[in-house]
Amino acid sequence: MIIQLILTCFFLGLVIYGLISIQRSQAIAYFLIALSVCGLFFVWQPEVANSLAHAFGIGRGADLLLYSWFLVSSSIMLLLNIKANKLHQELTDLARSIAINNAKNPSNPSDFQ
Amino acid sequence: MEIFWRTIINRTDAWLSVYLYWRNHDGLGKKLKDSTSWIVIAAYNEGSIIGSVVRNAHIRFTNVVVVDDGSRDDTGAQAHQAGAYVISHPINLGQGAALQTGISFALSKGAQVIITFDADGQHDIADAFSMACRLREGHLDVLLGSRFLGKCVGIPIIRRYFLKLAALFTRFTSGVKVTDAHNGLRALTAESAKKIRIRQNRMAHASEFVDQIGHLKLKVAEHPVSITYSAYSLNKGQRLTNSLAIIVDLFIGKIGK
Numbered sequence: 001m002i003i004q005l006i007l008t009c010f011f012l013g014l015v016i017y018g019l020i021s022i023q024r025s026q027a028i029a030y031f032l033i034a035l036s037v038c039g040l041f042f043v044w045q046p047e048v049a050n051s052l053a054h055a056f057g058i059g060r061g062a063d064l065l066l067y068s069w070f071l072v073s074s075s076i077m078l079l080l081n082i083k084a085n086k087l088h089q090e091l092t093d094l095a096r097s098i099a100i101n102n103a104k105n106p107s108n109p110s111d112f113q
Numbered sequence: 114m115e116i117f118w119r120t121i122i123n124r125t126d127a128w129l130s131v132y133l134y135w136r137n138h139d140g141l142g143k144k145l146k147d148s149t150s151w152i153v154i155a156a157y158n159e160g161s162i163i164g165s166v167v168r169n170a171h172i173r174f175t176n177v178v179v180v181d182d183g184s185r186d187d188t189g190a191q192a193h194q195a196g197a198y199v200i201s202h203p204i205n206l207g208q209g210a211a212l213q214t215g216i217s218f219a220l221s222k223g224a225q226v227i228i229t230f231d232a233d234g235q236h237d238i239a240d241a242f243s244m245a246c247r248l249r250e251g252h253l254d255v256l257l258g259s260r261f262l263g264k265c266v267g268i269p270i271i272r273r274y275f276l277k278l279a280a281l282f283t284r285f286t287s288g289v290k291v292t293d294a295h296n297g298l299r300a301l302t303a304e305s306a307k308k309i310r311i312r313q314n315r316m317a318h319a320s321e322f323v324d325q326i327g328h329l330k331l332k333v334a335e336h337p338v339s340i341t342y343s344a345y346s347l348n349k350g351q352r353l354t355n356s357l358a359i360i361v362d363l364f365i366g367k368i369g370k
Contacts, residue, residue, distance in 0.1 A: 038340040092206050092314055096214045099180075103218060104189075 007043045011036040035072070138238040147173040149226065150245040150300075151219035154197070155211030156232035160186035166234050178218055180211040210317025213311040222310035227247075227306050231297040233343075240338040244300040247336065254305040254331040257291060257323070258298030263337030283320050287327035291335060295319045298338050305331050310359070354361055 018032035042049045042065060049061025058064045152170045156163050156179050163179060170177045179192035183205030193199045200214055212229055219227050228241045228247050240263070244256045259278070260268070276295060281295035299322070301309070308329050313321040325335050 033124070088314065089312060092210050095203050095206060096210070096217065097213060099200045100218050101204050102201070102202075103178075104193055106196045106198055107193055 004043050008040060011043070013039045014039075141310065144335060145243065146173060147242060147245055148175060149224065149225040150176070150234040150263050151222065151227050152177045152230050153212060153215030153219055153227055154179045154192075154230050154232045155182060155215060156180065156188050156192065157182040157205065157208070157211070158184045158186050159187045159232040160184065161248050163188050163232055164191040164195040164230055166230075167192055167266050167297050168199045169234075169238050170241075171196055172218065173238050174228075174245075176219070176222070178215050178223070179317050180215045180218075182206060182208070197256040201276040204221075207318070209311045209317065209321070210298045210314040212318065214346050216223035216306050216309075216311075220303060224306075225303050226300060227303065229297055235340050235342060236298045237339045237341075239301070239338070240298060244298070244336050244338075248300050252332065254302055255326055255333040256300040256336045257333060258291070258338035259291070259293035259335040260293045260296060260338060260340040262335055264339040265342075266340070267342035268340070269274055269342075286320070287324045289333060289355075291323060293335070294323055296338065296340070300336075305329075314321045 014036040015033055018036065019027045019040060021032070022029040034098065042061065046061055049060075049064060053061045053064035058067070146282070152161070152174050153176065154170070156200065159166075160252050167177050167179060177196070178198040178200065179189070181189035181192065181199060181201040183202045189199050189201050198218070200218055202211065202214065213230075217226055226245045228243055228245060230236055230238075230348055236258075240258060244258070247253070261280075264272070276293065280291050280294045284291070297319075308331070309322065311318045311321060316353055
């Protein structure tokens, strides 16, 4: 019962965060809310998780949730990595522009003609 | 019969020497300098050697640009003193990023041929000159240096086989037949330099470069070059353990497009 209350508070917090973030990014907000609602449902209806697990060939509902969480978090990490790469590319372009604008000409150009 | 063939070979060598001398010197015997090709050198913490590399490059090329990739020593100052254009990245971005910066700068200055050259002194400037001459003949867009077609002095055996494996991997992923995929000595025409865009900042740029050549269907060939490994260049070179990081970078790069 205690863990159910703790998890309920956690998922409700995620729902509130999702609602606040709707204006910033709708897709992520709705995904977060959907995930939290599913989480809340399985916290209070664990027998449904067990039935679903059996349908997937898994022994326990908790194991199903664990595997699902692994898939979701791995996908999130991959997407974050792609996002980080894009930001890094933008930073590179900015640094390049600054560097080229401040390029130094050779000290004695006539020596090298 | 043997004397006949020896005479033919000796005469051929003699004529080849005359031809090479004629191509590389003016009427007064002074070595010709290439003023429309640009040497691009990416450097990171190469303060002890960059001066000599730049001065060596100036023997055959008028325009040398060194991209100081956020070095913590006096690489930029040494390169500037030696007579190079110097572009300094405000932070360390990686060799790929530094090369792209140098290429963009050279293009803005009207370069007709761009040659990437390593900062650790393992390349021979004569190879760069002959690559520039070969590109000017007009049949090719890109020339990639290959140590396995030329000469490789002091290479550890493990590195030799690892590089051959890397070349196989690049052949498979890019479709471009290369024998040496991670050679820093490359020459490209201005038109092909405008089409190629290096996005991999770190060491994966070498594979990305060949990938783009294959994707853009550029006319590419390999050129025999000499690589001389020293204790300094071996210490500065890529670690074999970086290969996994390169593969991951390439994978993330392809997904992110």
